[in-house]
Amino acid sequence: MxxxxxxxxxxxxxxxxxxxxxxxxxxxxxxxxxxxxxxxxxxxxxxxxxxxxxxxxxxxxxxxxxxxxxxxxxxxxxxxxxxxxxxxxxxxxxxxxxxxxxxxxxxxxxxxxxxxxxxxxxPSGAICGVDSLKAVSHNKVKKIILTTRKNPRSFKDTEYIRKRGIRLDKIKRDTVLFSGNARQAIRLFPQNINVAATLSIAGIGRSKTRVKIVASPMVKRNIHEVYIESDAGKISSRVENLLHPHNPRTSFxxxxxxxxxxxxxxxxxxxxx
Ligand SMILES: NC(=O)c1ccc[n+]([C@@H]2O[C@H](COP(=O)([O-])OP(=O)(O)OC[C@H]3O[C@@H](n4cnc5c(N)ncnc54)[C@H](O)[C@@H]3O)[C@@H](O)[C@H]2O)c1
The missing domain is CATH 3.40.50.720 (NAD(P)-binding Rossmann-like Domain)
Known part of the structure; x- marks a missing residue:
């Protein structure tokens, strides 16, 4: 046994x-x-x-x-x-x-x-592309961009939103809340951006990984797009995540x-x- x-x-x-x-x-x-x-x-x-x-x-x-x-x-x-x-x-x-x-x-x-x-x-979490990122990271990775799109209510209780006085209930169209590197994104959106952390670890680190966070009132799903430029070619992936039934912040x-x-x-x- x-x-x-x-x-x-x-x-x-x-x-x-x-x-x-x-x-x-x-x-x-x-x-x-x-x-x-x-x-x-x-x-x-x-x-x-x-x-x-x-x-x-x-x-x-x-x-x-x-x-x-x-x-x-x-x-x-x-x-x-x-x-x-x-x-x-x-x-x-x-x-x-x-x-x-x-x-x-x-x-x-x-x-x-x-x-x-x-x-x-x-775990790869709520994105796809970590498998190929791990592979291409053996050689040179030139660029990684993560674009995360979530319903504004996903950012409720985020200090960054409170400090900036952003009224999430007033957002009526796609609004870029943040654009910068993964290091800043992870610090400012710790609950929302585990995927940026995972990508940074698997790839070229927090400073070089670019992140854009968009509040999108039309989306009901957490959407993550990953774009990679490497020696082995260009790789794009997009996931429209269904939300976990018991936690709308978490993708199933x-x-x-x-x-x-x-x-x-x-x-x-x-x-x-
Ligand atoms: N890696 C990813 O892609 C990914 C995706 C979604 C969520 N997450 C993260 O996973 C974690 C759990 O997510 P969830 O949706 O289950 O959250 P949740 O809020 O539903 O559950 C978290 C649980 O942990 C408990 N808890 C908090 N601090 C604790 C501690 N110090 N010791 C013991 N228990 C503690 C809480 O009481 C709660 O029951 C969160 O940090 C979330 O950000 C990661």
Missing amino acids: INKLKIGIVGCGAIGTSLAKAIVSNFANQAELTALYDIKENRASYLAKKLKARTVVCCSLEHLIEKTNLVIEAADAGSCLSIAKRVLRKGRDIIIMSVGGIIDHVKQLETLAERKNAHIYI LAVLSAIAVLRQILRPLKVGT
Whole structure:
């Protein structure tokens, strides 16, 4: 009998809940969802009850780490770095969803992971094109432009919007909220721009990756367009994401991409770059 991978989820919101259900229903032969943790304890208990699995609701991150080999971070950009460090220091692998929260510290986390013989997985999230970007990055990448288009309500509670006095409810046509590099975009839109962080890590870094963020009242979906110019040619991709039913800020594809990463970890056949 094979040893099942023990997985713990930190953050039992939209993504955490979907991933928990997928682990229990789709990977039962290879993995066990051993632990859940959420700062709002009732969310973890509610999810554990719904799953009807032998999953322990943990009272702290440390408690969860003790019970797992692989931790999935699906919490929040503000706490992601601290979660990742604590997980890696204990030699556990981690899948990181709140990529915007670790972007300034990727090298540091990689060194820590290397030292502890652990792994960091960053799913492609709500974009496509990361596979080819990884491939062309072996040679020279000249340009990467990400254009993100979302309904204005997706930017609610963003400090940048508040500080500038932008009235999201008054936006009646496509409005560019931001144009600059990924470094600035990630700082200003940490919850909205995980994809910029992922692209930067996979490609040419935060300073060289260009980002445009557009508030578009006509769109109901989160749209991400990626344009790459490289030695191997020009690559364009566009995704019209359906929103997660429990969190309109989150694209459903982000959940599916994390499930695909889990499949790569758990199953012997690995497809794609
Ligand atoms: N990589 C991507 O493409 C991508 C796409 C969408 C969302 N995300 C990110 O994934 C994260 C989760 O998204 P979601 O839609 O599930 O959000 P959500 O708000 O639905 O759920 C987050 C959960 O995490 C809990 N939480 C917050 N801080 C915590 C902490 N320090 N410890 C434990 N639990 C904590 C909250 O109580 C909540 O239950 C967010 O940071 C989001 O920005 C990434």
